[in-house]
Amino acid sequence: MSRRISNIVFLALIACVMLGGFARTLFFPKDINYYENRYANKLPTFSPSAFVSGAYQDGFEDALNDQIPLAQHIKKGYNLLTSEYLKRMLIPLLRVSDQYVAFKGGVAIYGGNHLVVYPKPLSSKKAELDLTAQSHNALFASFPEVEFYAYYIERDADINFENGEKTGLSDYVRSMLELPKDRIGVFTVDSYEQFRRYFYRTDHHWNYKGSYKGYTELTELLDCGEPLQPKGEYLISSVFSGARNSSIGSNLFTEEFYAYDFDFPEMTVTINGAKADDYGIEYKLPELSDDTVRYGSYYGWDNGETVFDTQRPELESILVIGESYDNAILKLLASHFDRTYSIDLRNYASQRYKKFDIESYIAEHGIDKVLLIGNIDFYTMEEFRLGD
Numbered sequence: 001m002s003r004r005i006s007n008i009v010f011l012a013l014i015a016c017v018m019l020g021g022f023a024r025t026l027f028f029p030k031d032i033n034y035y036e037n038r039y040a041n042k043l044p045t046f047s048p049s050a051f052v053s054g055a056y057q058d059g060f061e062d063a064l065n066d067q068i069p070l071a072q073h074i075k076k077g078y079n080l081l082t083s084e085y086l087k088r089m090l091i092p093l094l095r096v097s098d099q100y101v102a103f104k105g106g107v108a109i110y111g112g113n114h115l116v117v118y119p120k121p122l123s124s125k126k127a128e129l130d131l132t133a134q135s136h137n138a139l140f141a142s143f144p145e146v147e148f149y150a151y152y153i154e155r156d157a158d159i160n161f162e163n164g165e166k167t168g169l170s171d172y173v174r175s176m177l178e179l180p181k182d183r184i185g186v187f188t189v190d191s192y193e194q195f196r197r198y199f200y201r202t203d204h205h206w207n208y209k210g211s212y213k214g215y216t217e218l219t220e221l222l223d224c225g226e227p228l229q230p231k232g233e234y235l236i237s238s239v240f241s242g243a244r245n246s247s248i249g250s251n252l253f254t255e256e257f258y259a260y261d262f263d264f265p266e267m268t269v270t271i272n273g274a275k276a277d278d279y280g281i282e283y284k285l286p287e288l289s290d291d292t293v294r295y296g297s298y299y300g301w302d303n304g305e306t307v308f309d310t311q312r313p314e315l316e317s318i319l320v321i322g323e324s325y326d327n328a329i330l331k332l333l334a335s336h337f338d339r340t341y342s343i344d345l346r347n348y349a350s351q352r353y354k355k356f357d358i359e360s361y362i363a364e365h366g367i368d369k370v371l372l373i374g375n376i377d378f379y380t381m382e383e384f385r386l387g388d
Contacts, residue, residue, distance in 0.1 A: 099162050104248045111192060113253050114201045115244040116156040120376060122168045128380035129169070133176035136372065138387030139358070140178055143370075146362060149221060150177055151373040153206070153214065153325050154189040155199060158376065161192040169376055185221040187214050201255045203242020205295050208233075208259050211328035218329070222318070222369060224336035230260035236298065237291045257293055261285040265335050270307040272351045279306060279331060299327040304351035306342040308334035316368035319361070321345065321384065323374045333371075341365060345383045358386050 100108040100118065110116045140148050152170045159166050170186045177184060187210075189195050198210030206214065216227045240257035259282065269276045280300035281288065290298075300306065302324050308331065315338040320326055323344060334340035341361075348356045361367070378384055 107244055107248050110156075110161050111196065114196065115242075115248070115253065116161070117204075118157075119160045119165075119167050120157045120169065122172055125169060125376065125380055126172070129172055129176065131382075132379050132385055133173070135385035135387040137176075137178040140387075142359070142387065143362060146367060147183070147369045148179060149183045149185070149369065149371045150179060151185045151187070151214070151218060151221065151371065152379065153187040153373070153375040155204070155206075155375050156189075156195060159189055159191075159195070161195070164191060166190070169379075173379055183221070185217055187217065200240070200242050200295075202240065202245045202253050203295055204244055205242070205325060206328065208328075211299075211325075212260060212332075214325075215329040215332045218333065218371070218373075219336065222333075222336070222371065224316075224333075228262050228264070228332060228335055231263055232261045232286060234259055234261060234286050234288070236288055237293045239291050240293060242295065257298070259285065259288075259298065262332065262335075264331055265310050265312075267308050267310045267331075267334055270305075270309070271303050272305055279308070280327070282331065296324070296327065300330065302327065302344045302347055303342070304344055304348035306330065308337075308340040308342075310334065310338060312338045314338070317341070317366055318369045318371060319343065319365070319367045320371045320373060321386070322372065323378050323381075323384075325375055325378075326373050339365065341367070345386075346381075356386075 097110075097112040100110050100116070102108050103115070106117055107115055108118060136150070150173070152173050154170055157167070158169050170188070174181070174184050174186065187206075189198070198206050198213060200207050205211075212230070219225060219227045235256060236259055237257040239254045241251045241254050245251050245253065262282070264282075269279045271279070280298055281290075282298065296302070315336070317339040318333070318337045318341070320330065320333065320340060320342045322342070323346065326342065330340065330342050343356060343361075345356060362370075372378075372384075374384070
């Protein structure tokens, strides 16, 4: 009898968790999936066509995976259990430091402990790059009174570490954009040693050294003054696990998460129309220590719209259109402008409940400069083609 009661209680607990998950998904959905460093999936809008195609069912399942209580903790526990096993199985392969070792989901291991992707041949991206260049050039021509700038961030997709050969992606972008060459910048990665210095081992983003280097190059490109100097360097976490760990379903490696501290000017931050305390948690330095830190949680998330206002009308205003790479430098760039408007077109419509209209946006906010910034994904994704 006691065993039967225990089974009933166990099943009842599972039912409560599931019901709680449904209730949360329906009425109190969370915005961020902190474990996987992205916005959380929410219930999709129902339509007959979406139901017939299966898109609605897929979206519903994704929402439940993100919203049900304990789901992320179960994922994390599973990853912790499998990571040590994977490491033991991979020890012979991890000793191979000068060649790619294939892993899951298009991810490879290079250098013995660096999670990377394979380089992207120009031929595989040329059609998309042509469409983006055509769109961007139409945009430039539509606003001759506005100064446009482009910044391309090279990463592991732009170079073959085994032979040192570059893919030519950034050169092709530079050649196709109809801008003065002194308005196009490139964060270059010419070797594995450079890549290892400026990028995380377990995440696809640039680290604090890489983002600061990009920021200093941008101050010169934009001609907006001398860059802020770091006041100090701080260890935030010694067990940082980035998005590439999550993408392969395991905390295969961990690394240290460092950050610079800066003396930012006074500024207010507005996120998707609502006043925010700040963007990210940089302001908590130097006391900050957080073993759960993520790139997005530290620097700030991929908001549809973020506005930084330093209330210095004698300075220019800038519109930054980019993806998650710019998160790490937005406050730094904002230090040089009166107002800085950051737009992530992947999330703008869903978070601002309207389509982004760059013509009216430039006119409404008196934009002086526009910066287009990102890695190869930014220059190939359809969402970022504003001149179509």
